[in-house]
Structure formats: C-alpha cells, structure tokens
Amino acid sequence: MSRLEKIGDWFEQRLQIGGVVRDAMAHPVPRKSASWWYVFGSAALTLFILQVFTGIMLALIYIPSAADAWNSLQYLNHDVALGWFLRAVHGWGSEFMVAVVLIHLCQVFLFGAYKFPRELTWIIGVFLLLMTLGMAFTGQVLRFDQDAYWGLGIGASITSRVPFIGAYAVHMLLGGPIIAGATLSRFFALHVFLIPGLLIGLVSLHLLLVLKLGINEWPMPGRIVRRATYVKEYEELTHKDGVPFVPAAIWKDMFFSAAIVVSVMVCAWYFGPFGPTGYPDPTIIQTTPKPDFFFLWLYAMLALMPPEMETAALLIGPVVVIGFLVLLPFLSGEGEKSWRKRPVAVVTLLLIAVALGTFTKLATYSPWGPVMNGWSGDPVPVEFLNGRSPLERQGALVFQVKQCRNCHAIGGSGGKRGPELDRVATRLTRDQLVRQVIQGGGNMPAYGKNLNPAEVTALVSFLETLRPANQPAARDASQAVLTQEDQGHPPANTR
Amino acid sequence: MSDQEKNEISRRDMFAKIGIVLNGLAVAVLAVPVVGYLVSPILGGDRGQYKRWITLGELDEFPEGQTRLAKFRNPISRVGDGETDDTPCWVRRIQGEQFQVFAINCAHLGCPVRWFAQSGLFMCPCHGGVYYQDGSRASGPPPRGLFEYPYKVESGKLLIEAGQLPTLSTTASLREGKTGCQG
DSSP, rough: OHHHHHHHHHHHHHHHOOHHHHHHHHHHEEESSSSSGGGHHHHHHHHHHEEEEEEEHHHHHHHOOOTTTHHHHHHHHTTTTTTTHHHHHHHHHHHHHHHHHHHHHHHHHHHTTTTTTTTHHHHHHHHHHHHHHHHHHHHHHHHHHHHHHHHHHHHHHTTTTSSSHHHHHHHHHHSOOOSSHHHHHHHHHIIIIHHHHHHHHHHHHHHHHHHOOOOOOOOOOOOBBTTTHHHHHHHHHHHHEEEEEIIIIIIHHHHHHHHHHHHHHHHHHOOOOOOOOOOOOTOOOOOOOOOOOGGGHHHHHHHHOHHHHHHHHHHHHHHHHHHHHHHHHSSSSSSSOGGGGGGHHHHHHHHHHHHHHHHHHHHHTTTSSHHHHHHHTTTTOOTTTOOOOOHHHHHHHHHTTTTGTTTTBBBBBSSSOOOTTHHHHHHHHHHHHHHHHHBTTTTTTOOOTTTHHHHHHHHHHHHHHHHHHSSSOOOOOHHHHHHHHTTOOOOOOOO | OOHHHHHHHHHHHHHHHHHHHHHHHHHHHHHHHHHHHHTTTHHHHHOOOOEEEEEEEEEGOOOOOOOEEEEEEESSSTOOGGGGGGEEEEEEEEEETEEEEEBBBOOTTOOOOOOTTTEEEOOOOTTOOEEEOOOOOOESSSSSOOOOEEEEEEEEEEEEEOOSSSOSSOSSSOOOOOOTTOO
C-alpha cells in the first residue's frame, strides 16, 4: 500500500464518505440522457462557483459605502493589477449565469422534467432562478454609479405602489428616507451574505434531489408519465439501458463548463468590465439611467404599458408568473414529456421568448423617451430650408428652439417618441397642424401656452413644407365638398 | 417494562420538551431587539417623520417667472452617505413670494426630470414622462403631476419641508396636491 493510499485510508476511516461519493459518481443515467442537452445545470453551477470566487476577490478591495464605492471601483479598474479583469469576469459571469439558468429552465420545461416525481426539484429551481435575478439586480446596485442610484429610485417607486404599506416598504428597501449609505449597505448584505447563503443551501438541495430521483430520461413521444408506474419504469430504464454518470455523462458537462468559463474570460478580456458609469451624485441630473441587459425588457414594458394598468401589472404580474411556475408541476404532473406532443407548451415558450426579445430590442434604442439633447444637437438639415420663405425659415427656428426634435425626428435625427415629421404635410392639413400644436393630444403636450400666435403661424408654415415634391399635401375632403357645393355641383360620391 | 422505566422515559421526555421551550423563549427574547433593529428604518427618525424645514437660498437667487435648479443637503445624514445626501429640486418662482418647488423625481418611477425653459416642459429621460411648467402631467406614463415640497418664505429666504425620497406613497408634499396626491 502506497503512502498516499494510507493517508486516504486514514481520512476515510474517520469521514466515511467514500461510499457516498462512489455511489453518486456511479449512479446510472439513461443512455440517451448522457446528452449535450443536459449540460446547462452543471454549467450554471460552474458559473456560480466562478461568481463566488471572483466575488470574494473583488470584496478584498471594494468598499461598501456610498461615499467610497464608486472610487473603489475606479481604483479596481485602473490601479489594482488585473483588477479590471476580475471585475470584468464577475460582470460577464453574471450575464452568462442568468443566460445559462434561463436556458436550463427552458430545457427542463421542454423536456417535461418538472413532472412526477421531480416537482420539488423544479420548485427549488424556480427559486434558484429568482435568486439568480436577485443577485444580478443587487450586483448592479453595488456597482454604485448613476445607473445604480436611479435604478434604486425605480425600485423604490415600484415598491411605493404596494397598497397600504407602500411607504413602510420603501423605507425598509432603502434603509431610511432616501437612497444613501444605508441603502448600499443593505444591498451589500443581500448580495454578499443573504442571497449567496440561500443559493448555496438550495443548490445543494437541488443537486441532492437530482441524485436521489435520477436525471430525467430522454422524453419519447407516447411514453406517458403515471404516478403509479413511473418510478418502476425509470428503474428499469436506468438498469437495462443505463450508463454510469462518471465517466459516460460527466465528460460532456466538463467540456461545456470549460467552454463557458473560457467564453466568460474571452468576453471579459475583449469587452472589459461594466462601468462604473457616472459618479452617483444625485445633483448631476444630466443622466439617462438604463438597467443592465437582463432587465431591459422590464424597462421597455414600463414605458410602453398603459399608465392605468401599470400598478396592477407591477404588483400582480410577478405573483402570477411565480405562482404559475411553482404550480406548474401540480397542474401537469403526469402525461406526455415530449415537446412533440405538447404544442401549447412549445408555443407558450416561443411567445414569451419573442415578447421578451422584442422588448429587449426596443429598449436598446428606447423609442418612447425624448432625446434630451435632440434640439441642441443636429440643426435642421439644409434641404428642409432651401427655397423656403422667411416665415417658413422662422418656423424652422421655432421648431428647433422649442425642443420639438426631442420627440420628433426630421432628416433622420431626433427623438422617436413622436412621429417622424419629414412627410407630415402629406398627413395633416394646416388646420390639423395648428390644432395639434396648440392642443397637443395623442401623447403630445399642448404648446398653446408656450407659443404665441406668430410662432404658431411660422411653425405651421414650416411644417406645411415638409413633404416630398411628388406627393400632394393633405387636404380636407369636406372643404372640397363645401367648395363644390358653393359652385352648385353635387358632391362627388366618395366612399 | 416496569412502571419505573416508563416514568424515567417520560421524565427525559419532559426535560427535552423543557429544553425546546427554553430555547424557544431565548429566541423570542432575542427576536425583540433583532426585529426592532430591522424595522428601524420605519420607526427611526421621529417615527417615520423624516421631514424638516430647510433653507434653499435667498429669494433673489430665484428670478420671477423662471424655473431654476436648486440643491439642498438632506436633513438626515449618516456616515458614509457621501454625495447621496445632496438633493436637487426645481424651484419655480411664479411672482413675489408665490413659488412651486418640485421634486426632481418623476412621478412615474423616480428618474430625474429636466426643465426645458424654451418649451416650458419638464421631460424625463427614462420612460418619456412630460410635465407642464406648473408640474401637471402633460404626457407619458406618469400617473400624476410632479411631487411638490411645501415651502415658506422667512426673512428673505426660501424654505422647503423635505427629507425623504418622494414616491407615490411617500410624497414630498404633506398637503393634498392639486394634481391628486396619493399619499
């Protein structure tokens, strides 16, 4: 017996875990489940370990104080050897972790793995997803910059909509009356102690359940899950056509995990760390706060939802979504596992993916927000001024100075909140333009109080020139009818 | 099993139960200060009353008919707050001693609104809320007008009552705003 084996034996005599480990390694998995589709869970675990490790590294330097956090991040970025790289790995690791956990959820859902007897594994998984998102949000707060500061304001504003206890909830969230040092300290405690602690506990439970209940078999159309027979069928499957987890399945997990870690490092090296953006001084109001990638869809939804349904959607929406996810294994705990036989499940997943993707895409250029420097940026392009009368040019000046371009694009630049005005004269008549400018409507503020009649006349004259030469100006059909009647002609039969 | 043995077991049983009760008591007693500590943001600062009268500046800093950005330091300030205690607000001097002092935070989700004097509008960069010069809602997602701080003029100085982040349930104003205060 070698010296190494002797040392091993010494520990084994006391710990007595060799058997458990050997059983876990050798536990049989269905041959078809040793597949590339089953690697996302282990990749999520690998990323979590990476996050814990890099997080501890960052905590060596980071100062969780509203006065110093931002400076300590700058110090990490610029002065600590490879501090920028560790920040980048932690930031990109979080993006990858959210993505991988979401993919894991979709795969488990499509493969029907949440059905009997793996309901609890799924429910714990739902909470693991929520905590992963919680880590992403609290982590964004610890990067204490302008986005973090105003993001907390958004969190507080959403919280304030809770009926009855809203004010108390806001003060509990912020740790006081305003966003300040106490706020950052409590988010630090959440991000570094509370949520990771819960994550470690629940991940262990999640893994234990996978070992106890066995990995989900590859779903076959027509192989129906029944509570009475499933366990026996699974046993047969794994014993007749099973392979030991090590090494038959684990090599794929290890290959994929390594690829993910390398991808994180490549992204970190190439794109660098996230921020910090501007210094978190609330009196610097020249800022356009935006959330991190995985909350962009929410940012878009909050802008585009009708205001009257917003509070209800914000407060009831999460309850419905989480409630549905938790109840899912009880609603369809038996039956078909294969996605080929579950069209509703597939369509639901696709719809959600398309909706979230669309909102995320919209959020990358936020068409609902005014461009705050639209008016002071690009001047009105020359082609819209050539050959115009002095009055019309005066109107162009009014158009520029009154911040119309914050919401309206012309010549391809300006805000996207209102319609582009390059061809507005083909859509609206003079009277309609005057009415729209003075009274507003359809999400446009009324400018009646801020424009004198001369300015309105000039502005509308300018707007009337905004049409391509080959397209006629909008005309009021009723005016034409009236004119014709005056001349004694019968009105044309227009549909 | 004799009666004596039965008794012994029940005595051990009883001690175990007493042990559970003792630990339960200890936890209950410990919970009082812990819960009190946790909810201190609600109970702290004069039982949730965080507001104080603070000076924004001399009256002549705010020309009549104009809306200007002012700053004040939050009345309650703690170690490590850094610049986060500095709070901006918009001061509109209508005429004489008639003012409107608006919170910087959009009534929608709290982003900082910006004043555009030329068009007489406040605009929010986040989700596109727009307000008129008197703070009333012009367009976009906000459910109400801008939050207003109560103000008073004393010995040539403008004072406002402030101290907490204004949201729909923790409004800046103690008065019922004319745009419908929900707090």
